[in-house]
Amino acid sequence: xxxxxxxxxxxxxxxxxxxxxxxxxxxxxxxxxxxxxxxxxxxxxxxxxxxxxxxxxxxxxxxxxxxxxxxxxxxxxxxxxxxxxxxxxxxxxxxxxxxxxxxxxxxxxxxxxxxxxxxxxxxxxxxxxxxxxxxxxxxxxxxxxxxxxxxxxxxxxxxxxxxxxxxxxxxxxxxxxxxxxxxxxxxxxxxxxxxxxxxxxxxxxxxxxxxxxxxxxxxxxxxxxxxxxxxxxxxxxxxxxxxxxxxxxxxxxxxxxxxxxxxxxxxxxxxxxxxxxxxxxxxxxxxxxxxxxxxxxxxxxxxxxxxxxxxxxxxxxxxxxxxxxxxxxxxxxxxxxxxxxxxxxxxxxxxxxxxxxxxxxxxxxxxxxxxxxxxxxxxxxxxxxxxxxxxxxxxxxxxxxxxxxxxxxxxxxxxxxxxxxxxxxxxxxxxxxxxxxxxxxxxxxxxxxxxxxxxxxxxxxxxxxxxxxxxxxxxxxxxxxxxxxxxxxxxxxxxxxxxxxxxxxxxxxxxxxxxxxxxxxxxxxxxxxxxxxxxxxxxxxxxx
Ligand code: GLC
Ligand code: CA
Numbered sequence: 330x331x332x333x334x335x336x337x338x339x340x341x342x343x344x345x346x347x348x349x350x351x352x353x354x355x356x357x358x359x360x361x362x363x364x365x366x367x368x369x370x371x372x373x374x375x376x377x378x379x380x381x382x383x384x385x386x387x388x389x390x391x392x393x394x395x396x397x398x399x400x401x402x403x404x405x406x407x408x409x410x411x412x413x414x415x416x417x418x419x420x421x422x423x424x425x426x427x428x429x430x431x432x433x434x435x436x437x438x439x440x441x442x443x444x445x446x447x448x449x450x451x452x453x454x455x456x457x458x459x460x461x462x463x464x465x466x467x468x469x470x471x472x473x474x475x476x477x478x479x480x481x482x483x484x485x486x487x488x489x490x491x492x493x494x495x496x497x498x499x500x501x502x503x504x505x506x507x508x509x510x511x512x513x514x515x516x517x518x519x520x521x522x523x524x525x526x527x528x529x530x531x532x533x534x535x536x537x538x539x540x541x542x543x544x545x546x547x548x549x550x551x552x553x554x555x556x557x558x559x560x561x562x563x564x565x566x567x568x569x570x571x572x573x574x575x576x577x578x579x580x581x582x583x584x585x586x587x588x589x590x591x592x593x594x595x596x597x598x599x600x601x602x603x604x605x606x607x608x609x610x611x612x613x614x615x616x617x618x619x620x621x622x623x624x625x626x627x628x629x630x631x632x633x634x635x636x637x638x639x640x641x642x643x644x645x646x647x648x649x650x651x652x653x654x655x656x657x658x659x660x661x662x663x664x665x666x667x668x669x670x671x672x673x674x675x676x677x678x679x680x681x682x683x684x685x686x687x688x689x690x691x692x693x694x695x696x697x698x699x700x701x702x703x704x705x706x707x708x709x710x711x712x713x714x715x716x717x718x719x720x721x722x723x724x725x726x727x728x729x730x731x732x733x734x735x736x737x738x739x740x741x742x743x744x745x746x747x748x749x750x751x752x753x754x755x756x757x758x759x760x761x762x763x764x765x766x767x768x769x770x771x772x773x774x775x776x777x778x779x780x781x782x783x784x785x786x787x788x789x790x791x792x793x794x795x796x797x798x799x800x801x802x803x804x805x806x807x808x809x810x811x812x813x814x815x816x817x818x819x820x821x822x823x824x825x826x827x828x829x830x831x832x833x834x835x836x837x838x839x840x841x842x843x844x845x846x847x848x849x850x851x852x853x854x855x856x857x858x859x860x861x862x863x864x865x866x867x868x869x870x871x872x873x
Contacts, residue, residue: 337426338535338609338632338702339666340802341378342792345706347674348385348407349393350744353757360744360756361385362408362416369423371774375710375785376792379426381537381611383674385413389439391506392480392726393674393742395430395539396437400524417532426534428611433521433593434540435507443508447488451497458516459508460500460549461488472498475552476584477560480504481730502543502584504726512544512593522600529604535632541612541625545589553583563615565641579617586616594630611635611668619659626665635704636668639696640676644688644866646817646831649695650809653819657807666804667701672709678741681715687866690787690850691829694868695817697791698801698827705788708745711777712784715740716766739763749773782851790848794870799825813838816863824873830863837862844871 352364362385372380385407387399394404403410420427436443442458449455451463462473464487472485479502486505490496500509510517525536553559555578561570562578594610601608611633612625625634638652656667671679671693680689689712696703718739723729725737744762746769747755754765754773770776777783795801805822812818815832818840826844830836835853843858846869853864856871863869 335607336609336632337378337607338611339804340700340702340796340800341426342376342703342705342796342802343379343381343428344372344375344377345381345383345673345704347383347393347707347742349383349762350742350756351707352745352747353753353759353761356757356759357406358753358757358759358762359406361406362403362412366412366416366419369419369425373423373425375789376796377425377705378796379428379534380420381428381535381704382416382430384430384432384539389437389506391437392504393724395432396435396439396504396507397432398437398439399441400431401527414531421532427532428535428537428609429528429533430539431521431524431536432539433510433512434543435501435503435509438506438508446499446508448491451490454516456497458511458514460511460546461497462500462550464498468495469497470495473500473550475556476500476502477556478503478505478730479560479563480727481560481735500546500549502540504730506726509546510544512589518593518596522596525597525600529601529608533608534606535609535611538610538612538631541594541631541634542586542590542614542616543584544593545587546584547587547589548583551583576617582616586614586621591624591627591630594625598629598631609633619655623659623663623665626660627663633665633668633702635670637670639669639671639692640673640679642692644683644692644831646812646815646829649692649817649829649831653699653807654809667699668704669696669699669701670704670706671696672706672741673704674706674742675738676741678706678713678715679709680712681740685866686712686784687851688831690784691831691866691868693787694791694848694850694870695827695829697788697795698821698825698870700802700804700807700821702802703795706741708743708772710785710788711746711772711774713743713745713769713772716743716769718743718763722763743769746770746773748775750775787850794848799823801825810841817868826871826873827868828861828863828871829868830865833865835862835864840871842873844873846870847872 349360351360352368353360354363384394386397387402387404388394403413417427446455463469465471476484478484485498487498501507559578562575609632612631622634625631683689723739725739727735728737744756749770753761777785808820810818817829820826839859848870850868854869855862
């Protein structure tokens with residue numbers, strides 16, 4: 330094993346704060362860093378080990394802050410640099426580590442480098458920090474290749490040169506306001522090292538790397554054989570595509586998961602290793618096959634990589650068991666801990682995705698009992714569903730660029746309800762940037778704190794047991810036991826066992842030693858000696 334067991338992040342529970350929607354401290358309707366600081370006592374009480382903050386840097390906010398205009402400054406909408414520094418300090422005072430988001434695939438088009446590139450001539454050093462090329466066809470009217478943006482439409486936009494004429498094109502895998510950086514240019518590496526050090530010097534404990542699989546591109550001037558197919562394959566929209574075709578498209582993407590990303594992370598690792606305090610990187614890499622994820626966490630590279638299985642998984646015992654075993658299998662050679670997540674700011678919330686609260690509660694209890702590190706997206710601990718949002722409030726570039734065909738991700742980004750009786754349920758005294766649905770009232774933190782059967786209490790109890798009593802996040806093994814169809818049954822050390830019934834009906838089964846229920850996703854199950862009656866759509870934790 331390359332890493333020590335003592336690394337805090339190996340079994341940490343990490344809570345994702347989407348600052349814009351967490352808590353507003355100054356009544357402008359937008360969540361901010363001082364608001365995040367105000368929320369720390371709540372998070373400490375919840376029992377998490379670390380927070381990961383989505384971007385709060387200078388931004389024109391065309392993509393929820395993932396369009397960064399200055400990665401070493403805070404956007405006034407979120408506060409000041411001093412606020413970011415106090416957040417680190419205050420979180421540490423609560424025993425909470427702090428992970429920031431770093432966005433290396435692209436800058437905002439408002440970043441000074443891109444503005445300088447626009448003002449400079451084709452072929453200039455300023456342009457070589459991005460991917461600028463002449464167009465094809467008559468007068469260069471056609472983009473340099475046929476790749477699609479992940480947010481719909483072409484991945485190229487044409488600029489107007491300083492003489493007022495239409496000129497070169499630049500590459501953007503995401504929105505046109507997010508020009509991709511050219512990582513073959515050493516300026517880019519230098520600048521990112523400066524950014525890493527900037528925040529490491531201020532005490533940050535780690536970074537979540539946005540689109541970590543995208544930095545290296547192959548054969549930019551070559552057309553892709555099926556760009557629309559690739560777009561669908563990436564969206565898991567495979568209604569008119571065979572599985573083989575999807576796999577073949579995803580295993581050879583010219584702009585994702587190229588070998589060229591790895592030398593970059595080896596350099597970054599050297600930078601973070603200069604610092605004491607057990608700092609870490611976690612990569613967002615949406616790639617296929619998932620066995621390639623282990624390459625990102627080889628010794629000398631990153632510490633963790635997100636595993637998105639549980640964000641997509643069906644409520645199905647075989648699928649769950651297979652996903653768990655696969656992750657361990659894929660990571661065993663590199664010694665990195667697995668990571669688990671049911672939700673994030675880019676996906677439908679788990680309660681809405683599985684359509685039934687009972688299923689989401691039961692899936693959560695499986696995730697909470699697994700070795701490795703657990704990511705919780707704000708509001709997940711309340712069992713928040715996605716909200717319906719009127720079109721005029723939607724601002725996800727995926728919604729805008731598709732002309733509304735793709736609803737986008739705003740439904741999972743609605744501000745948190747803190748207190749049922751207050752305006753905006755306590756999120757803000759002003760006009761919330763995204764209105765909350767009326768039913769968010771019943772999920773408000775004050776209400777859930779009072780109800781002993783709430784989602785919040787389910788999570789609190791899990792985290793408490795997991796960390797302080799059972800050490801479930803630790804590396805120690807997991808052994809699946811034979812079980813009736815539709816049931817997940819595994820054991821962990823020290824007499825711990827988990828049973829999950831993914832069917833609608835109760836199931837009766839025998840366990841090999843008498844045990845008692847110490848935690849359950851909902852009532853209705855019972856154990857007598859070795860005989861268990863497991864209610865439908867339920868997970869129970871057993872201790873013998
Ligand atoms: C990542 C972020 C997502 C963002 C995209 C482009 O996938 O999680 O929110 O839109 O990168 O930066
Ligand atoms: Ca605010």
